[in-house]
Amino acid sequence: MTRGLLIVISGAxxxxxxxxxxxxxxxxxxxSYSVSATTRTPxxxxxDGKEYYFLKVDEFKAWIAEEKFLEYAExxxxxxxxxxxxxxxxxxxxxxxxxxxxxxGALNVKKKCPEGIYxxxxxxxxxxxxxxxxxxxxxxxxxxxxxxxxxVAEIKIGLQYDYVVVNDTxxxxxxxxxxxxxxxxxxxxxxxxxxxxxxxx
Amino acid sequence: MTRGLLIVISGAxxxxxxxxxxxxxxxxxxxSYSVSATTRTPxxxxxDGKEYYFLKVDEFKAWIAEEKFLEYAExxxxxxxxxxxxxxxxxxxxxxxxxxxxxxGALNVKKKCPEGIYxxxxxxxxxxxxxxxxxxxxxxxxxxxxxxxxxVAEIKIGLQYDYVVVNDTxxxxxxxxxxxxxxxxxxxxxxxxxxxxxxxx
Numbered sequence: 001m002t003r004g005l006l007i008v009i010s011g012a013x014x015x016x017x018x019x020x021x022x023x024x025x026x027x028x029x030x031x032s033y034s035v036s037a038t039t040r041t042p043x044x045x046x047x048d049g050k051e052y053y054f055l056k057v058d059e060f061k062a063w064i065a066e067e068k069f070l071e072y073a074e075x076x077x078x079x080x081x082x083x084x085x086x087x088x089x090x091x092x093x094x095x096x097x098x099x100x101x102x103x104x105g106a107l108n109v110k111k112k113c114p115e116g117i118y119x120x121x122x123x124x125x126x127x128x129x130x131x132x133x134x135x136x137x138x139x140x141x142x143x144x145x146x147x148x149x150x151x152v153a154e155i156k157i158g159l160q161y162d163y164v165v166v167n168d169t170x171x172x173x174x175x176x177x178x179x180x181x182x183x184x185x186x187x188x189x190x191x192x193x194x195x196x197x198x199x200x201x
Numbered sequence: 202m203t204r205g206l207l208i209v210i211s212g213a214x215x216x217x218x219x220x221x222x223x224x225x226x227x228x229x230x231x232x233s234y235s236v237s238a239t240t241r242t243p244x245x246x247x248x249d250g251k252e253y254y255f256l257k258v259d260e261f262k263a264w265i266a267e268e269k270f271l272e273y274a275e276x277x278x279x280x281x282x283x284x285x286x287x288x289x290x291x292x293x294x295x296x297x298x299x300x301x302x303x304x305x306g307a308l309n310v311k312k313k314c315p316e317g318i319y320x321x322x323x324x325x326x327x328x329x330x331x332x333x334x335x336x337x338x339x340x341x342x343x344x345x346x347x348x349x350x351x352x353v354a355e356i357k358i359g360l361q362y363d364y365v366v367v368n369d370t371x372x373x374x375x376x377x378x379x380x381x382x383x384x385x386x387x388x389x390x391x392x393x394x395x396x397x398x399x400x401x402x
Contacts, residue, residue, distance in 0.1 A: 119387075178380075179380040182384070183380045188360060195365075
């Protein structure tokens, strides 16, 4: 049984991680989502247990104490974490798992799971990033300015990832990520069994 | 200017390297072929300067003396070599270059050019490999037996490559290789300029 791919998608605030991940999950039935936990307020339309597990701060701290997280971090005054949720077991059963994590959290996972595929989304330009954060309409002017300043700092952290994908359009970004997954499935290190011959890709 | 990709495709004798490379060059106008030199007899339809530079043994030895090769090797009593042919200059101008090299020769290039993309083609099975070598109709029974024995040994060498692609059909193999090229173009190490922002993929 070939081990599944651990796919970690990250990027600066407002780069469109959520939309790109939704498209990938829609197009790739073999990939399943690992829902993150957060203490931030749900945005309109977000459902508990689907986009996130929405926890109160003391609930989140209880999960930390119970070692239920692969990683967690505080971002803009809110907690975000990746629940373990049997991730290892699912990978060993050959299931591909998609994680959408903030920039710093993804690097923490990279230390623990270096065999994962770490993809950093970039906006086409800083101007476009600003438009997108404003357009979301859920940020106060103070929060917006803070997010933009942080985004510039976060983008430098992308240099520590494996792949960088410019999110000019959702379709282009998703197509590039699909190529990355196909290529990773061809890595020699993931196909040692093939050198005995007998089976196809 | 982003440096071009050096794409090296190899695989055991009879795996279909030539056919897959022809398909890729046909489908990908941005990729150009670097013609190898050999002292073996041309097969029906092969043209000097297109599939190979067909050289006499003393011509080949003169090219070696003039340091015209990136690598060369003797395989089944014939010489094969990769002429330098301004490869570096073309890569620096952003051109992608495809090399089709025998199993051992490709590893020699890997030592000199570790940033290249080393792709190993596998037959779907040993049985299929045998059929393909027989079907070519250009081998004596003695040569066929020797090729098969060597192929089994050569396949183990594939473990030292970056990617492995099963050549079940030309279309599938070419599609996988195209994904590998798209993914490699997204590698952070090939996109350091993007972290200043301002431009798309």
